[in-house]
Amino acid sequence: MAEKFPEPLERLINELSRLPTIGRKSAQRLAFYILKCPREQPLALARALEQLHERLGFCPRCFYIATGELCSICADPGRDASQLCVVEEPQDVAAFDKPGAYKGLYHVLLGRLSPLQGVTPEDLKINELLTRIKDPMSRVQEVILATNPNVDGDATALYLSRLIEPLGIRTTRLGLGLSIGSSIEYADELTIRKAFEGRREL
Amino acid sequence: MAEKFPEPLERLINELSRLPTIGRKSAQRLAFYILKCPREQPLALARALEQLHERLGFCPRCFYIATGELCSICADPGRDASQLCVVEEPQDVAAFDKPGAYKGLYHVLLGRLSPLQGVTPEDLKINELLTRIKDPMSRVQEVILATNPNVDGDATALYLSRLIEPLGIRTTRLGLGLSIGSSIEYADELTIRKAFEGRREL
Numbered sequence: 001m002a003e004k005f006p007e008p009l010e011r012l013i014n015e016l017s018r019l020p021t022i023g024r025k026s027a028q029r030l031a032f033y034i035l036k037c038p039r040e041q042p043l044a045l046a047r048a049l050e051q052l053h054e055r056l057g058f059c060p061r062c063f064y065i066a067t068g069e070l071c072s073i074c075a076d077p078g079r080d081a082s083q084l085c086v087v088e089e090p091q092d093v094a095a096f097d098k099p100g101a102y103k104g105l106y107h108v109l110l111g112r113l114s115p116l117q118g119v120t121p122e123d124l125k126i127n128e129l130l131t132r133i134k135d136p137m138s139r140v141q142e143v144i145l146a147t148n149p150n151v152d153g154d155a156t157a158l159y160l161s162r163l164i165e166p167l168g169i170r171t172t173r174l175g176l177g178l179s180i181g182s183s184i185e186y187a188d189e190l191t192i193r194k195a196f197e198g199r200r201e202l
Numbered sequence: 203m204a205e206k207f208p209e210p211l212e213r214l215i216n217e218l219s220r221l222p223t224i225g226r227k228s229a230q231r232l233a234f235y236i237l238k239c240p241r242e243q244p245l246a247l248a249r250a251l252e253q254l255h256e257r258l259g260f261c262p263r264c265f266y267i268a269t270g271e272l273c274s275i276c277a278d279p280g281r282d283a284s285q286l287c288v289v290e291e292p293q294d295v296a297a298f299d300k301p302g303a304y305k306g307l308y309h310v311l312l313g314r315l316s317p318l319q320g321v322t323p324e325d326l327k328i329n330e331l332l333t334r335i336k337d338p339m340s341r342v343q344e345v346i347l348a349t350n351p352n353v354d355g356d357a358t359a360l361y362l363s364r365l366i367e368p369l370g371i372r373t374t375r376l377g378l379g380l381s382i383g384s385s386i387e388y389a390d391e392l393t394i395r396k397a398f399e400g401r402r403e404l
Contacts, residue, residue, distance in 0.1 A: 006269045008257040012250040018243060020235050032293050033222055035267065036312065039255045041220060046248035048214040053241045055210040065237065067208045091234050110238065
C-alpha cells in the first residue's frame with residue numbers, strides 16, 4: 001500500500017485521490033494512464049481545470065452555475081417567478097430543467113443538512129433563500145422543496161418548511177411513487193408504500 | 203443524456219471523460235465537485251498534470267518510469283543483470299519490486315498484444331526487448347515472462363517465448379495457483395486446476 005513513486009507521479013496521484021469516488025488505487029491507475037498519453041491530453045485537462053473558476057461561478061441569486069452576473073434561468077424574463085424550486089445541487093437543476101417539466105425559478109442550497117457530516121444550516125444557502133422570499137419585490141407564492149428523497153434530503157425539506165410556512169407561503173414536496181418505465185418487481189418497499197399512499201382516481 | 207452546460211464546464215466534463223473508467227456521468231459529478239471546491243484544489247491538480255510529462259518519462263532501457271536518464275532500477279549496480287522480468291505496465295514493476303521478492307532487472311512492454319483492440323507487436327517495446335537481449339554486452343540468462351495471467355497476457359507471453367527461446371535464453375512464466383491468504387471456497391475453477399498441476403512435495 002505504501003508504494004512510493006517519483007515525486008511528480010506521487011503528487012498527481014495525491015491530487016487525483018482528493019476527488020470524490022477516486023481512491024489511491026484508481027488515482028494510481030489514472031496517473032499511469034496519463035503518463036502514457038500524448039502530452040497534449042493532460043495539458044488540455046489542466047487548462048480546463050484552470051479556466052473553470054476563472055470563467056464560471058455561481059449565480060448570486062439562485063446559486064446555479066453562471067457565466068455572467070445572473071444565471072441563464074434567473075435572467076430569463078419568461079420564467080414563472082411565483083414558483084421557486086429548492087434543490088440541493090446545481091446538477092439537480094440540470095435534471096429538472098427539461099422542456100415542459102417546470103417553468104418556475106430555482107434556488108440551489110449547495111448541499112444538504114447532515115448533522116453526521118457536520119453540515120449545518122449556515123453551510124447552505126438557506127439565509128439567502130429566506131432573504132429572497134421575504135424581499136418585498138418577491139413574487140414567490142409556492143416553494144417546492146425538491147431535495148432528495150432520502151434521510152438528509154427529507155430532514156432538510158422539513159427544516160425549510162418550518163421556516164417558510166410561517167411566512168404564509170405554500171410549501172410542497174415532490175410526489176413520491178414508482179418511476180415511469182420502472183418494474184414493480186424491483187421497486188423497494190418504501191417506494192411501493194409511497195405509491196399506495198399517493199394513489200389517484202383514474 | 204444530451205444535457206448542455208456552459209462551455210467551461212462542458213469542456214472539463216469532456217476532458218475528464220477521456221480518462222479510463224470515467225464516463226460522462228462520473229465526469230459531470232467530478233466537474234460539479236471541482237466547481238464547489240476552493241480554487242486552489244483544481245489549480246494544484248492542473249499543476250501536477252502539467253509537470254508530469256515535464257519532469258517524468260520512461261527509462262530508455264527498460265521503459266519503467268524515470269526522472270533522469272536511466273530509471274532507479276536500471277541505474278542500481280546491485281541488481282542481478284542475469285534475470286530479466288518482462289511486464290506489461292510500469293505499475294507491475296511497482297507491484298513486483300517489494301523487498302526480498304525479486305532482485306533482477308525489468309522490461310516494460312507498455313501494453314499487451316490484443317488483436318481485438320488492434321494492439322500489434324509494433325505497438326509494444328518488443329523490438330527494444332530483443333535488442334537488449336541480443337546485445338553482446340547483455341548478461342541476461344533468464345527471461346521471466348510476467349505478463350498478466352489472462353488471455354491477452356498469455357498470448358503475449360507465448361509470442362515472446364517463441365522469439366526468445368531460439369536465442370538460447372531460458373524463458374519462464376510465473377507460477378499459477380492459489381493466492382496466499384485466499385479462500386479455497388472462493389477460488390475459480392481454472393486457478394484450482396492450475397494449483398493441482400503445480401502441486402509440490404512437502
